[in-house]
Amino acid sequence: MTGGSDAVEHAGRARRVRFCDRKRGGVRHGRPCGSCLAWWSRVLQPVPHASTKAGLVLSYLIYLGRFDINCGVRLIRTNLSEADVAPVKEELAQAVFDHIPVGVGSMGIIPTAAGDLEEALEMGIDWSLREGYAWPEDKEHCEEYGRMLQADPRKVSSRAKKRGLPQLGTLGAGNHYAEIQVVDEIHDERAARQMGLEYVGQVVVMLHSGSRGLGHQVATDALTTMDKAMGRDQIETNDRQLACARIDSQEGRDYLAGMAAAANYAWVNRSAMTFLVRQAFAKVFGSTPDDLDMHVVYDVSLPQQHRPPRLTQPWYAWVGKPCASCHRGGGTSSGKVGQPDKAAKPPPFSCSFP
DSSP states (O other): OHHHHHHHHTTSEEEEEEEOTTOOSSEETTEETTEEEEEEOOOOSOOTTOOEETTEEOOOEEEOOOSSTTOEEEEEEEEEEHHHHGGGHHHHHHHHHHHSOOSTTOOOOSOOOHHHHHHHHHHTHHHHHHHTSSOGGGGGGBGGGGOOTTOOGGGSOHHHHHHHGGGTTOOOSTTOEEEEEEOOOOSOHHHHHHTTOOSTTEEEEEEEEOOHHHHHHHHHHHHHHHHHHHHHHTOOOSSGGGOEEETTSHHHHHHHHHHHHHHHHHHHHHHHHHHHHHHHHHHHHTSOTTTTTOOEEEEEEOOOSTTTTSOSSOSOBOOSSSOEEEEEESOOOOOOTTOTTSOSSOOSSOOOOO
């Protein structure tokens, strides 16, 4: 609770503070895990082109949140049952392990040149489609359709690009995972059928990873930049990891563009791992990914203020009044089909993951 109060104290008029399913002890990067904060920003000194309401000049802030930009989960279904997998489960697990590099500093097997990385940062999953690492329907099940149009690779430092270049298609370490799972219970048969999850015992694959070293470096670079901006604009916080900048400042605009590029990298990364998982299953079962019905069910960010820090619609949302800024850490987005910031076929429920 202390972390939540610290975060909203610097945002001005906090209208909502919520702790979602992922709430647990501890504060990471200035905010509690599983928190969702929304506010109207503090009134600061006037700035050019600021929006006005009731005679007040509002300078909206963008807060640096957590560091694994667009860290998220992707669920891939199959038409296999637990009984189908049981005789080869060790072989299958080894095949997945052999195909997807894991661990800190792991190197990917997806051939990527510097020019490819620039395009991937700009295009997101559309780059994966062009290169043959994704299916056309995959993007329909990703938030933002797997691409943030605000992305500008020029706002990603050379250091970040150097870290990200060899890591496409890698899982990483920490709490990231690639799991072969089994449907244990079905609570809503209609919703389950819509997602292609049709019976208890059906085998699925879940991938949990993000933007790897590239995203971490984008956030690290922004921390330094925002520190300077806070000094210039006389913004104070109790926690350095609550670093922020005005959303209409050069620092704010640069951060959003770089954050979006890192988010695109994460979608490319999960798409590359999906390609590798499909190849592993096809090899073990002597079939094709299409015949195994290995379609993406959903790909959702575990929104950090980014989705950056984990940003899910991303980092800020316009709600019809002068800028409500919404930062979510570990609480996955929810919404109705048809909302502009959601995939065309999102899961019909609100979800959060441990």
